[in-house]
Amino acid sequence: MNAQAERSAPVRVLVTGGSGLVGRAIRHVVEEEGASKEGEEWIFLSSKDADLTNKEETRAVFEKHRPTHIIHLAAMVGGLFRNMKYNLDFWRNNVSINDNVLQAAHQVGVVKVVSCLSTCIFPDKTTYPINETMIHNGPPHDSNFGYAYAKRMIDVQNKGYFQQHGRCYTAVIPTNVFGPHDNFSIEDGHVLPGLIHKAYIAQKEGKPLVVWGSGSPRRQFIYSLDLARLFLWVLREYPEVEPIILSVGEEEEVSIREAADAVVESLGFKGEVVYDTSKADGQFKKTASNSKLRRYLPSFKFTPFHQALKETCDWFVANYDAARK
Ligand SMILES: NC(=O)c1ccc[n+]([C@@H]2O[C@H](COP(=O)([O-])OP(=O)(O)OC[C@H]3O[C@@H](n4cnc5c(N)ncnc54)[C@H](OP(=O)(O)O)[C@@H]3O)[C@@H](O)[C@H]2O)c1
Numbered sequence: 405m406n407a408q409a410e411r412s413a414p415v416r417v418l419v420t421g422g423s424g425l426v427g428r429a430i431r432h433v434v435e436e437e438g439a440s441k442e443g444e445e446w447i448f449l450s451s452k453d454a455d456l457t458n459k460e461e462t463r464a465v466f467e468k469h470r471p472t473h474i475i476h477l478a479a480m481v482g483g484l485f486r487n488m489k490y491n492l493d494f495w496r497n498n499v500s501i502n503d504n505v506l507q508a509a510h511q512v513g514v515v516k517v518v519s520c521l522s523t524c525i526f527p528d529k530t531t532y533p534i535n536e537t538m539i540h541n542g543p544p545h546d547s548n549f550g551y552a553y554a555k556r557m558i559d560v561q562n563k564g565y566f567q568q569h570g571r572c573y574t575a576v577i578p579t580n581v582f583g584p585h586d587n588f589s590i591e592d593g594h595v596l597p598g599l600i601h602k603a604y605i606a607q608k609e610g611k612p613l614v615v616w617g618s619g620s621p622r623r624q625f626i627y628s629l630d631l632a633r634l635f636l637w638v639l640r641e642y643p644e645v646e647p648i649i650l651s652v653g654e655e656e657e658v659s660i661r662e663a664a665d666a667v668v669e670s671l672g673f674k675g676e677v678v679y680d681t682s683k684a685d686g687q688f689k690k691t692a693s694n695s696k697l698r699r700y701l702p703s704f705k706f707t708p709f710h711q712a713l714k715e716t717c718d719w720f721v722a723n724y725d726a727a728r729k
Contacts, residue, residue, distance in 0.1 A: 421477030422448025428585040429628035462504035476519040486592040487548035495550035517573040525552035533693035575647040583628030584719035588729040612676040616683035619661030627712035670717040
């Protein structure tokens with residue numbers, strides 16, 4: 405296609421998982437921050453539009469919208485404790501969703517797919533920092549083997565679509581994501597939204613904030629709106645099939661204790677903070693390198709952690725009744 409034709413070709417971006425934490429952030433960036441380009445049409449799907457574990461429903465929703473580009477976010481997602489309980493469901497649901505989405509994309513002629521992996525799918529025993537070449541180098545942590553292996557297979561499939569069909573289907577690898585519209589469930593959610601919810605309740609009831617685990621594991625957190633801006637860049641400009649880690653730098657890693665302190669500060673929590681060491685810690689750390697991202701985008705500015713956390717806490721307090729929890 406020549407440059408003129410390429411410029412005028414319609415671009416229809418279908419976002420699976422458009423109602424989730426990351427999907428809502430992409431929607432915000434596209435619709436509220438004016439990041440949509442002329443000629444682009446954006447469609448955000450939720451599970452109400454199609455159950456993507458179902459091949460026929462997936463195919464039908466792709467036929468209906470005839471997208472040219474896909475951001476594939478839909479997945480069974482959860483924190484450590486939900487993963488430990490339902491490894492089989494995480495494996496089966498996510499393998500089905502990913503196979504249905506990638507194959508339907510291929511069948512309707514989608515030119516680019518950006519899927520979403522996670523740094524928690526890397527080998528448990530590894531050297532640090534983790535980089536993009538290490539995904540398949542050994543078994544993942546036992547707590548989330550179902551989710552991890554299902555996600556790894558996206559990378560295998562992307563290579564296959566490129567090798568057999570020349571498709572540019574790629575994937576990003578974010579670290580722990582947080583922001584407005586997260587799942588703030590204490591039992592099933594990720595560590596930060598869970599802590600925010602617990603601190604909010606402890607504050608209201610005048611009780612101590614009980615943090616699960618020792619507080620010593622370390623994590624890199626990425627604000628959902630920063631991730632959304634990076635997703636748009638990957639969709640439009642990142643040329644590789646090989647995945648790319650989307651993360652703040654290694655020096656930005658914080659312990660769960662530091663994260664809990666930041667939540668306490670953001671919510672103005674005045675009570676006692678205690679650590680329940682009878683609960684599991686999960687993987688001690690999964691420090692990821694963002695040097696590949698930095699080679700492409702040396703000057704991208706991440707929102708400072710405390711600012712992003714404050715915005716998230718403010719959103720949760722203002723939207724307490726409607727928030728997922
Ligand atoms: N959150 C993190 O810390 C994190 C970190 C790294 C990577 N990721 C990845 O980022 C992506 C988005 O995660 P998120 O945190 O935004 O998740 P989320 O808030 O739980 O949203 C999940 C999305 O997937 C949709 N979905 C789930 N099952 C579906 C099904 N069977 N058919 C159709 N849609 C389905 C949900 O639709 P409904 O709203 O209708 O249920 C929702 O839109 C996922 O691929 C996840 O693995 C997340």
